[in-house]
Amino acid sequence: MTLSSAPLPQTAVQEQGLRFAFYGRVSTEDNQDPAASRAWQLRRAGGLVEPKGGTIVAEYFDVDKSRSIPWARRPRASALIEALKNPARDFDAVVVGEPHRAFYGNQYSLTFPLFEHFRVPLWVPEVGGAIDPANEAHDMIMGVFGGLSKGERNRIKIRVRSAMAAITATEGRYLGGRPPYGxxxxxxxxxxxxxxxxxxxxxxxxxxxxxxxxxxxxxxxxxxxxxxxxxxxxxxxxxxxxxxxxxxxxxxxxxxxxxxxxxxxxxxxxxxxxxxxxVWNKQRKDEVLLDVNDVALGHTTKLRWNDRDQWVWxxxxxxxxxxxxxxxxxxxxxxxxRGHGPAVHKPHRTRRPYAFRGCLHCGYCERRMQGNWNNDQAYYRCRFPAEYALANTIAHPKVVYLREAEIIKDIESWLMTAFSPGRIEATVEAMVEQAGSTENPAATQLRKQLSTCAQRLNQYRAALNAGADAVQVAQWINETEQERARLEGELRAVPDDRVVSTDELREVLRQTSELAHAVVNACPDDKADLYAKLGLRMMYYPQKKLVEAKLVPTSTCANGVCPRGDLNPHAP
CATH class of the missing domain: 3.90.1750.20 (Putative Large Serine Recombinase; Chain B, Domain 2)
Structure with a gap:
């Protein structure tokens, strides 16, 4: 039985000159090459639409995103969904080069109704053109591919874990990660x-x-x-x-x-x-629902400890x-x-809200202050043992306390004042004056590291000319050359600075102003999340009885670089 031979919608076949948006995805966790993966998926998509007069005019390609992540949480896939909602979009249809890469599990059944609603055809090579929503064969094919994609990922996981367990038990091979202290x-x-x-x-x-x-x-x-x-x-x-x-x-x-x-x-x-x-398998990764009230958002990974009888020695x-x-x-x-086993945390009857969770820092040691509920009120404290203070060569009180009620009204008043219309205009003028005077901090840091590599290479060559061990120096030179190539690649990936118009600045500040007003009017349980999105950072100086507050854009790992560094330097 050939399911792909089902008749296609006549409008999709006969209409010529369609403009297509291409969607693809690649995960780099198994060492895939994003450029090569994009190239073959795009080539396959082009081979489907170009013979029928179609042209790919837009690309949406997710890099370093697992197939198990739903479309709503993939940056480029979610951008494509937003583009579908725009009647003035610059494409007429969407083409996917590889359904295995695009859809996982039931993602197709959760996503395709949006294409139907906005009347945007979805083309895939496996059906030879556009998917017909009324064709059961097409729906069956896409459902099978989603199941195969999920099964493939699960099989890989089982094979890898089984192999690692066998290698640990029989060979005692070092499997990666940082070495234990000592x-x-x-x-x-x-x-x-x-x-x-x-x-x-x-x-x-x-x-x-x-x-x-x-x-x-x-x-x-x-x-x-x-x-x-x-x-x-x-x-x-x-x-x-x-x-x-x-x-x-x-x-x-x-x-x-x-x-x-x-x-x-x-x-x-x-x-x-x-x-x-x-010893292996001391910890495991569990996939738990991100939101039990919205299963379509998918799962998130939680690292949890295994019982000792599950460890592999x-x-x-x-x-x-x-x-x-x-x-x-x-x-x-x-x-x-010395105890009765690991402590078991008993959940509180009601969730205790801390409006400044993660935002408040101690002025003595600059660490985050911890929430502490006392006398039915939210407090923040910083405990610093005497030996820590001695090692830091700072005079730190044993405990620093701050009551939330003492500062929350002042913070909210400051936010309302800072984003008033008059202040927004003054901020726009100041930002325009400084435009072009600063460089992307990431690019600056990468250029400094490249300069250090150049200095090291000169030193190594000088050592080689002075009669140093040629084999050892050659190894140093090769390592530095590899590091320089990596840094140059990261520098090329840093987006170029561009001039932002005053209208764009006003729009950004207007959205920030709306968020600031939302913080003031939000319930206590939601304030912490909104403050985090706003980028609020506060420093408490007890000796001055002063809280310094500022808004700092939030940041995460850029370009997939982990702040802990490479945990597996031996791995391919």
């Missing part, structure tokens, strides 16, 4: 996969760090001897021993690196990899142990004897 990575030979080995991929192996491994052994000895986690953390900070985040600052730029925390000591004491065994020692199995089990027994 270990470092060394080369362990070529990759066993011939194709990856031909590409230069290498295995890595854990070896004890000459200094930090001694710290781990000392921590276990002190803990088994009866000292508490916080007591150990205080002494390590007092003695100036680098904390785990300070030991690897490149991957921990987002963390406070000056002192040890109680949780850092606990992580070391409970990590079984210090026994020399490789290597059958043999995979690296040099820092503690014996007996000492590790003794430490777990000591930890268990």
């Amino acid at each position: 270990y470092e990575l060394i080369d362990a030979g070529p990759h066993p996969n011939p194709a990856k080995a031909a590409d230069g991929k290498r295995l890595r192996r854990l070896v004890p760090h000459p200094a930090f491994s001694l710290v781990v052994k000392w921590i276990f000895a002190q803990f088994i001897g009866g000292r508490g986690l916080f007591d150990i953390a205080e002494e390590l900070t007092r003695e100036g021993v680098p904390s785990p985040s300070a030991a690897d600052p490149g991957r921990n730029r987002h963390r406070v690196q000056v002192a040890w925390s109680k949780s850092a000591v606990r992580v070391i004491v409970t990590n079984p990899r210090y026994t020399g065994r490789q 290597s059958e043999q020692q995979a690296h040099e142990p820092l503690v014996s199995v007996e000492d590790f089990e003794r430490a777990q027994a000591v930890l268990a004897s």
Whole structure:
């Protein structure tokens, strides 16, 4: 039975000169090349519409977005949906080069009704043209492709997890991620996969760090001897021993690196990899509904801990142990004897709203202040242990408190005044005067890094001319050349600055003004989310009894770069 031979709508076949918008998607999590993927999907779409007189005039291509993400949460797909709603859109139909990439699960049945409603034909190669909403065969084909797409993703997930479990148990292979504190990575030979080995991929192996491994052994000895986690953390900070985040600052730029925390000591004491065994599957990724009242929004991924009986242990020692199995089990027994298991948080009967959640910072240490409910009122506090203050060389009170009711009216009054019509015009004039005088901060940073690469290359070449080891210097030069190529690619991807018209500025400020008014009039439960969207940042200076407030545009990871750095430098 050939389902694709069903008759197409006559209007779609006979009408010539249609203008098409192309939609495609690529996920880079499995090392796909976005440029190559876009090229073949676009070529396939063009091969469908061009013989029938069609022309692709617009492109909507999502990069680094999983197929499981619904259209409403894909940037370019949602932009395409918005374009459908515009009667003055610059295309007559939409063509998809690969249904597997565009639709997942039931996404087709949730999306195609919009194309029907706005009378925009959707073309796919699998039906040879436009989808006929009245044709059951077409609907069946698209439903099958959605199911196949979901099944393919699930099969890949199962195969990968099964392979990682087998490799951990039988080979004890290091599977990636940052090395535990006290270990470092060394080369362990070529990759066993011939194709990856031909590409230069290498295995890595854990070896004890000459200094930090001694710290781990000392921590276990002190803990088994009866000292508490916080007591150990205080002494390590007092003695100036680098904390785990300070030991690897490149991957921990987002963390406070000056002192040890109680949780850092606990992580070391409970990590079984210090026994020399490789352990995998301590955590899992669960997909949970983003909104139980709107299933169409899809799922979000939550990282959760597995029970110990689900961990996968290597059958043999995979690296040099820092503690014996007996000492590790003794430490777990000591930890268990000091409590009744992990604390269970009992949810409050009603959700306690904190209007400035995540927005208020301490003027002493610049950390975010935590919400604290006291006497049926919202407070914000900053607790800073004495050893942390000593390591920071700052005078910090043990606890800093601020009551929300003391500042919320002043903040709301300031927002209403800041976005009055008169202030908006003054802001537009100031921004126009400064236009063109500043460069994109991302581009500036990348140019500084490129300059550093150039300096290092000159130094390496000078060392080579002076008689240094040619093999070692060549390796340094190759690594720096690769880094420079990466930086140049990122610099090319940075959007060029463009002159923004005063009308556009007024529109942006007008929308911000509407958001500010929405904050003032919102219920307490919604204020925190609206303040976050507004970009509110406040600094509380207790010694001056002053709160400094400003609006800072919110930002996230750009171009897929993780703020923690590359967690898997060995991976392809």
